[in-house]
Amino acid sequence: MNKKVLLFGFFMMISAAFYAQRERVENLPTFDKRKLHYGFYLGLNQNDFKLNLRNSSIDNADISTTAAAGFNVGLIADFRLHKNLSLRLEPGLVSNSKNIYFNHLVTKQDSLREIGSTYLHVPVIFxxxxxxxxxxxxxxxxxxxxxxxxxxxxxxxxxxxSGQFRMKTHNFMYEVGMGIDIYLYYFKFSPSIRGIFAFNNEIKYDDDPNSQWTAPINFMGTRGVFLTFAFE
Known part of the structure; x- marks a missing residue:
């Protein structure tokens, strides 16, 4: 899925940029002179977990994850600091799902945890x-x-x-990405691709320190790809 998202995003950016470059008239010539402007975005995402295991009382621990595509939507406030630099606040909602497989356990009830997540996502971006x-x-x-x-x-x-997989409520990420501003007649369209990576360990450990589910996990943090279409 990651490769398909990246290829689709790259194709969209190149196609839109090629179309805009053919335009002879310069659209929105004073747009970038604004100190502050607003917009909104829609997008797709695929979030997974980076897992690091540790030595524990669980022999031959084997844990893996899979992710499905989700969506994201939000607002944009862009404050111009310099002609080539701006600071952006992009609060929004992100929804996705993940499966965690505890392959060292026998029954399906024990070996699979389905995690559907909805986040309030508040990036501060340069x-x-x-x-x-x-x-x-x-x-x-x-x-x-x-x-x-x-x-x-x-x-x-x-x-x-009891069949309940727990995670931490408050989490912090860093984000890096690239995109293209395309100046259309009435608005600016900005497709972009970015990677999202967790700073902190997101797992909430079970009460039992020898839990067969959480004892082997040293770190579990989100990593994902966002394909975003902004309208400003």
Missing amino acids: KFSTDRYKNIRPYLLGGVSYNYNFSSNEANQDDNS
Whole structure:
């Protein structure tokens, strides 16, 4: 799925940029002179977990994950710091699902945990843009984000022994990406691709320190790909 998302995003950016470059008229000539402007975005995502295991009382621990595609939607506030640099706040909602397989366990009830997650995603992003060429302007993105996991179940008293997989509610990520601003007649269209990587360990450990589900896990953090279409 990651390769398909990346190829689709790359194709969309190149196609749109080629179309905009053919335009002889420069659209929205004063757009970038604004100190502050707003917009919104829609997109697709695929989030997975980076897993690091540790030595534990569980022999031959074997844990793997798979992810499905999700969606993201949000708002944009862009504050121009310099002609080639802006600071962006992009609060939104992110929804996706993941499966965690505990392959060292026998029964399906014990070996599979399905995790559906909805996040309040609040990135603070620096956007580094090139000079504009006709109706296109490539850029790079970099920043950090706060994620509130509505589906974490961190406060739930039940754990994996009762079939409940728990995660932390408050999480922090860093983000890097690239995209192209395309100046159309009425608005600016900006497709981009970015990677999302967790700083902190997101797992909520079971009460039993020798839990066959959580004892082998040293670190479990989100990593994902976002394909975003912004309208400003």
